[in-house]
Amino acid sequence: MNWYDDDLTEIPGADNLHDAQGIIAQAQQKLAQIYRSDEAAILVNGTTTGIHSAILGTFSPGGKLLVPTNCHRAVFGAMALGRIEAVLITPEIETEMGFAKSVGVDRVKKALIDHPEIIGMILPNPTYYGTTSAVKTIATILHEQGKFLIVDEAHGAHLRFNDKLPLDAVAAGADVVIQSTHKILGSFTQSSLIHFQGTLIDIPKIKSFLALLQSSSPSYPLMISVEAAVDIAYEKGEAIFEAIHNAHCDYCQKQDNNAPIILYQENETNQEYDRSKWLFHTRGVSGTEIETLLAKAYGIQCEMSGLNHFLAMTGIGTTPEDIKRLTQAIDDINKKINTGQIKKTPDPVNPAIWENINLEKALQTERPLWEALYASDKETRPLNQSIGRIAGDFVIPYPPGIPLLFPGSRVSPEIAAYLDHLLSHDVAVVGIDEKNELRLLKKEPAKMEKKHQGQLIVIEGVDGSGKQTQTKLLYERLLKAGEKVMKISYPRYDKKSSAMVKLYLEGAFGKDPSTISPYIASTFYAADRYASYKEDYEDFLNQGGLVLVDRYTTSNMVHQAGKIKDQAERKRFLDWLWDFEFNLYQLPIPDRVFFLNIPPEINQKLIKNRKNKITGKQQKDIHESSPEHLLDAYNSALALVEEYGWSEINCVEENVLRSVDSIHQEIWKSIKESKTND
Numbered sequence: 018m019n020w021y022d023d024d025l026t027e028i029p030g031a032d033n034l035h036d037a038q039g040i041i042a043q044a045q046q047k048l049a050q051i052y053r054s055d056e057a058a059i060l061v062n063g064t065t066t067g068i069h070s071a072i073l074g075t076f077s078p079g080g081k082l083l084v085p086t087n088c089h090r091a092v093f094g095a096m097a098l099g100r101i102e103a104v105l106i107t108p109e110i111e112t113e114m115g116f117a118k119s120v121g122v123d124r125v126k127k128a129l130i131d132h133p134e135i136i137g138m139i140l141p142n143p144t145y146y147g148t149t150s151a152v153k154t155i156a157t158i159l160h161e162q163g164k165f166l167i168v169d170e171a172h173g174a175h176l177r178f179n180d181k182l183p184l185d186a187v188a189a190g191a192d193v194v195i196q197s198t199h200k201i202l203g204s205f206t207q208s209s210l211i212h213f214q215g216t217l218i219d220i221p222k223i224k225s226f227l228a229l230l231q232s233s234s235p236s237y238p239l240m241i242s243v244e245a246a247v248d249i250a251y252e253k254g255e256a257i258f259e260a261i262h263n264a265h266c267d268y269c270q271k272q273d274n275n276a277p278i279i280l281y282q283e284n285e286t287n288q289e290y291d292r293s294k295w296l297f298h299t300r301g302v303s304g305t306e307i308e309t310l311l312a313k314a315y316g317i318q319c320e321m322s323g324l325n326h327f328l329a330m331t332g333i334g335t336t337p338e339d340i341k342r343l344t345q346a347i348d349d350i351n352k353k354i355n356t357g358q359i360k361k362t363p364d365p366v367n368p369a370i371w372e373n374i375n376l377e378k379a380l381q382t383e384r385p386l387w388e389a390l391y392a393s394d395k396e397t398r399p400l401n402q403s404i405g406r407i408a409g410d411f412v413i414p415y416p417p418g419i420p421l422l423f424p425g426s427r428v429s430p431e432i433a434a435y436l437d438h439l440l441s442h443d444v445a446v447v448g449i450d451e452k453n454e455l456r457l458l459k460k461e462p463a464k465m466e467k468k469h470q471g472q473l474i475v476i477e478g479v480d481g482s483g484k485q486t487q488t489k490l491l492y493e494r495l496l497k498a499g500e501k502v503m504k505i506s507y508p509r510y511d512k513k514s515s516a517m518v519k520l521y522l523e524g525a526f527g528k529d530p531s532t533i534s535p536y537i538a539s540t541f542y543a544a545d546r547y548a549s550y551k552e553d554y555e556d557f558l559n560q561g562g563l564v565l566v567d568r569y570t571t572s573n574m575v576h577q578a579g580k581i582k583d584q585a586e587r588k589r590f591l592d593w594l595w596d597f598e599f600n601l602y603q604l605p606i607p608d609r610v611f612f613l614n615i616p617p618e619i620n621q622k623l624i625k626n627r628k629n630k631i632t633g634k635q636q637k638d639i640h641e642s643s644p645e646h647l648l649d650a651y652n653s654a655l656a657l658v659e660e661y662g663w664s665e666i667n668c669v670e671e672n673v674l675r676s677v678d679s680i681h682q683e684i685w686k687s688i689k690e691s692k693t694n695d
């Protein structure tokens with residue numbers, strides 16, 4: 018066939034992939050019929066773009082996706098592109114060989130209970146190794162809660178064609194299924210298929226991402242090859258995969274289970290193992306060594322190998338003779354190992370990644386994935402100097418292409434040791450260069466660091482916790498001690514820059530503080546602080562003065578972050594706020610923060626009769642008149658004490674409020690001590 022003849026463009030009659038109405042639409046309808054989906058679309062930029070589009074087309078930024086850690090990097094790429102957040106779950110592990118086998122139904126159920134905000138899930142099935150998850154059950158669980166399931170069926174475009182193979186994802190009820198027809202079915206590399214079914218997903222939205230991300234000049238040879246490959250599979254797939262499946266069963270039955278190399282079948286009775294994947298477990302010999310031997314001495318090219326396994330992939334073109342050649346070669350190699358012609362090596366010590374390393378934890382990000390990926394302040398460092406630093410890129414061993422580090426996650430000693438082990442066994446690790454160096458972020462996330470000569474000390478606490486009282490006492494004491502000190506209280510109600518704060522606190526934008534975005538409210542207070550910095554104390558601080566403030570950015574952290582219930586959302590807000598006030602506005606970062614801890618039930622009594630600071634009247638501002646707001650702020654503050662290392666002053670002991678003086682003495686002592694330590 019002359020492929021140049023088919024290398025068309027969108028001329029009349031040739032249709033347009035991105036708005037298919039003619040011959041491409043007909044081909045896609047046929048493909049959907051064959052796979053029994055509602056709709057199918059041909060992909061010309063590989064399964065990767067199919068996965069990107071499926072995720073971007075079903076989520077909005079900030080949405081939560083349930084992601085098993087053994088997903089392909091395309092899934093994590095989509096999360097970075099769409100600013101989508103992952104709830105990670107660890108798959109079940111094949112412990113002897115050390116690969117991710119399946120995603121347990123119970124883990125899915127638990128994740129959905131713990132994170133009801135999850136919108137949908139992506140599931141890789143079958144795995145590269147042929148193992149499968151209970152897709153049908155998982156789909157049902159998700160659907161009962163109105164959530165959708167995307168299945169990455171990259172290694173399963175053939176499942177539909179023989180009933181002895183595991184159930185395909187469309188039949189199992191998945192809402193979106195992406196298949197690499199170019200793998201087992203033999204269409205051209207880079208050509209794939211995506212299927213849609215049901216009403217839970219917005220198909221036009223996914224398609225608009227397909228049009229955005231794929232080439233605007235889709236290759237006709239690629240498209241034709243998908244149709245041709247599926248046609249052949251439809252016609253001959255049943256018999257071809259039956260033969261492969263049966264040969265696999267036969268070999269498993271006949272093989273000597275004590276041989277150095279044995280064919281893996283998960284377990285004998287499992288119907289849901291994909292026997293088109295000929296995965297061999299090696300004992301006393303390295304899988305990679307056998308892969309090389311098969312290529313050199315027997316002319317058989319494997320798909321991949323690792324320390325204790327290698328994978329021989331079959332496909333639509335595999336004949337019984339091919340299988341015979343493979344099995345004879347394995348028998349021959351086994352014999353040579355047993356007779357000493359091939360030397361045995363001690364089994365490589367596998368640090369059992371899946372047991373020692375908590376991948377869910379390793380992949381947690383301290384800066385959002387997308388932010389770390391986009392960041393330009395990066396440097397490369399050798400692996401051993403990277404421990405404790407934040408990764409600036411994906412780090413992914415190949416095979417199997419499952420990330421060990423995300424951009425934004427911190428390199429732990431365990432991960433570094435494991436990566437070192439992989440590299441010393443010649444495993445290719447994307448994200449680590451030939452000098453064994455990886456890319457790291459230069460800048461750490463929010464951390465108290467001094468940029469000024471003087472000192473900025475914050476007295477923080479919920480409303481009526483004694484801030485004003487303690488600030489005043491401390492100020493007078495510092496003055497007496499001869500310190501160059503000034504005192505400011507935020508918000509500065511008597512200044513024009515607090516106009517928006519006053520409107521907000523008076524209820525002009527709503528009486529219930531929880532209905533006003535913490536992001537928006539924070540900007541009002543920050544603007545007042547900026548004006549104050551410029552007007553009141555920039556020079557004073559830079560010349561070594563001590564600035565004592567009653568409330569600061571820390572109040573936004575307490576009161577505005579307290580409005581956010583979801584932990585990841587709250588963290589995102591806190592990071593944003595930090596960036597906004599300290600990086601954008603360039604406000605000074607405090608040297609010390611004292612948090613006056615008074616439980617809400619006690620401080621309510623203290624402020625009961627206090628007049629409104631804005632109006633001077635009895636009626637309280639919207640924060641003070643909302644017990645829910647005050648409680649949320651209090652809880653947020655308790656968390657912040659831990660997270661940001663604030664100095665906590667417990668103002669209540671055994672349910673009794675301590676005296677003003679004893680609280681003051683404690684703060685004074687702490688300041689004196691830190692001064693002598695300077």
Ligand SMILES: Nc1ncnc2c1ncn2[C@@H]1O[C@H](COP(=O)(O)OP(=O)(O)O)[C@@H](O)[C@H]1O
Nearest residue numbers: 479480481482483484485486623674675676677
């Ligand atoms: N330790 C304390 N014991 C008794 N009353 C206190 C104590 N600390 C503060 N107060 C009183 O409680 C009220 C609120 O204190 P204030 O300093 O205005 O708090 P804030 O500035 O945090 O709103 C004031 O009337 C103050 O005199």
Ligand SMILES: Cc1cn([C@H]2C[C@H](O)[C@@H](COP(=O)(O)OP(=O)(O)O)O2)c(=O)[nH]c1=O
Nearest residue numbers: 479480481507508542568569572573576640
């Ligand atoms: C300074 C500041 C205050 N706030 C809140 C805290 C208070 O509930 C409210 C007004 O502060 P304020 O009148 O100082 O409260 P207090 O009664 O404790 O003296 O504004 C913020 O949310 N962000 C900020 O940056």
